[in-house]
Amino acid sequence: MQSKTEKIITYSFLSFFGCVVLFPFLWIGMMAFKKQIDILMMKIIFKPTLFNFEKIFFSKEATFFDDIFNSLVVGISSTIIILIVCSMASFTMIRLRIPQWITAILFLWVIVFHMLPPITFVGAWFMMASSFGLFNSRIALILAHTTINLPLGLLIISSFMRDVPTEIQEAAFVDGCSNRQVYFNVILPLLRPGLFAAAVIVFLFSWNDFMVAMNLTAKATQTVPVSIATFSQQYEVRYGEMAAGSLVSLIPALILTFFAQKYIVKGLTAGAVK
Amino acid sequence: MHHKDTNWKILSLLPIFLILVCLTLIPLVNIFYNSFFDIRWNDGGYVYKFIGLQHYIELPHNKFYLPGLKNTVTLSMITVLFQMIFGFCIALGISKIKTGKSFFTSLFLLPILLPPIVIGSIWRLMYGFDFGIFNYLLSFAGVYPLDWLGDPSLAFISVVILDIWHWTPFVVLLLLAGIESLPTDVYEAGRIDGTNAWSEIIHLTIPLMIPTIIVTIVFRFILTFKIFDEIYLLTKGGPGTSTEVISFSIYEAFFSADNVGLGSVMSVVSLFVVSLIIIIMLNITRRINKYAE
Numbered sequence: 001m002q003s004k005t006e007k008i009i010t011y012s013f014l015s016f017f018g019c020v021v022l023f024p025f026l027w028i029g030m031m032a033f034k035k036q037i038d039i040l041m042m043k044i045i046f047k048p049t050l051f052n053f054e055k056i057f058f059s060k061e062a063t064f065f066d067d068i069f070n071s072l073v074v075g076i077s078s079t080i081i082i083l084i085v086c087s088m089a090s091f092t093m094i095r096l097r098i099p100q101w102i103t104a105i106l107f108l109w110v111i112v113f114h115m116l117p118p119i120t121f122v123g124a125w126f127m128m129a130s131s132f133g134l135f136n137s138r139i140a141l142i143l144a145h146t147t148i149n150l151p152l153g154l155l156i157i158s159s160f161m162r163d164v165p166t167e168i169q170e171a172a173f174v175d176g177c178s179n180r181q182v183y184f185n186v187i188l189p190l191l192r193p194g195l196f197a198a199a200v201i202v203f204l205f206s207w208n209d210f211m212v213a214m215n216l217t218a219k220a221t222q223t224v225p226v227s228i229a230t231f232s233q234q235y236e237v238r239y240g241e242m243a244a245g246s247l248v249s250l251i252p253a254l255i256l257t258f259f260a261q262k263y264i265v266k267g268l269t270a271g272a273v274k
Numbered sequence: 275m276h277h278k279d280t281n282w283k284i285l286s287l288l289p290i291f292l293i294l295v296c297l298t299l300i301p302l303v304n305i306f307y308n309s310f311f312d313i314r315w316n317d318g319g320y321v322y323k324f325i326g327l328q329h330y331i332e333l334p335h336n337k338f339y340l341p342g343l344k345n346t347v348t349l350s351m352i353t354v355l356f357q358m359i360f361g362f363c364i365a366l367g368i369s370k371i372k373t374g375k376s377f378f379t380s381l382f383l384l385p386i387l388l389p390p391i392v393i394g395s396i397w398r399l400m401y402g403f404d405f406g407i408f409n410y411l412l413s414f415a416g417v418y419p420l421d422w423l424g425d426p427s428l429a430f431i432s433v434v435i436l437d438i439w440h441w442t443p444f445v446v447l448l449l450l451a452g453i454e455s456l457p458t459d460v461y462e463a464g465r466i467d468g469t470n471a472w473s474e475i476i477h478l479t480i481p482l483m484i485p486t487i488i489v490t491i492v493f494r495f496i497l498t499f500k501i502f503d504e505i506y507l508l509t510k511g512g513p514g515t516s517t518e519v520i521s522f523s524i525y526e527a528f529f530s531a532d533n534v535g536l537g538s539v540m541s542v543v544s545l546f547v548v549s550l551i552i553i554i555m556l557n558i559t560r561r562i563n564k565y566a567e
Contacts, residue, residue: 021385091286098287115552119525123529246392264383265379
């Protein structure tokens, strides 16, 4: 029902904004393969080099492999904890009879916590971590990321939980299954898309977090974003390495966006609109 | 059919309660308690000295906190306005096309999903005085290079531009979900009446979208208070206090000045302000929704 001009206008409008979104990434992608001198001289045509990548991965003071390892350990652990904790809780709160006020208070607090600036809690976490001797350990960061991303995980999983048909669950109860059996054998399999959506989003947010990681880790346990930030902190900004590190850190998000776009869109909207 | 399997109910809720109590409620109480003390790190331990309300009384005179609060509110208002305008147009555009829909959706997802620190790094390079792309492009237009991050009034605008770029996609996502869930029969009725595209948007889409639009505004407004990474990389709150925001003031008090008491006071006041804004916005939302019905 659309006229041809209308179509052309829409596509050129979207393409224009698409370029605005994409441009910074293309620019930094190009920069990652330039030598410092080419960057400073603003050369558009240059000889691509892997020098920056060699430097961040293989130079003597390089920590990038360790940083990636730290990021993966923290991201995967906190994601798994969130999936287990939130799927159990949301099954009980949404599908079983429990006093209404428990559900109400829990959701209210989770939503309020989700909206508060995390920095207000990081100071207290830092003090708790140091008094338990957990500063500069991955455990402190895993717990912090679990807490920060828990609201999103709970909201996403709960919204998918509401879409799981009740009939199957009721049938299982009639057959005499216990709550635990229903959770493991009926709910979890049906909840798989929700768990996947939550996992992707929660993992990415943990991978991306800079502020909490910077304040709870030191050199040995620093994550990728913290490491990238240090490239710009020295007396001389190391543009090439910063660009190369940034490019590497984009990989998980790019892969997941490509393969799981549908789930991410569904998850992010579920986590926001509720 | 309800089961009285209470053990499961308790066990399944225990972990989430433990996490929320230990890692959100106790820290909250802790922050509140600490706000009445002067706390210094000394010989491997914190030394507490009770000072009552002194921190609270001195807070308005703090060089960073109130300017930061003002900047944060201004930033939220300006960026949300532009994000809503751009976001609505883009969402509408995506909803109208058939081919390439998922391509454009993926494209607009990128800024939300990529590390903010990378986004901060990129923009810092682009804003660079000597080697930044913006000044490079301006040089062709014969404009003198601008000090994007060093000039007090320009620095704030630079942060605004970055935030609009960063979070418009989020608005697109929410509004697109809203547009796609609108009932199609209303539009068909409109087409039979012979409405053109423009009046369709004004008279059908926008009124029907009001609840989604309000939720999005509330959400973006409150979430802008979390801004930290970009400020940390771009300006560190400077020059002066021109780009200071509350998260950065709290960070400086806690981690640079090692003044736990002051950091706690700033946290308490910020939590109070944000909660107040949440309550006010929820009330407004409820009223508008009632009116819309």
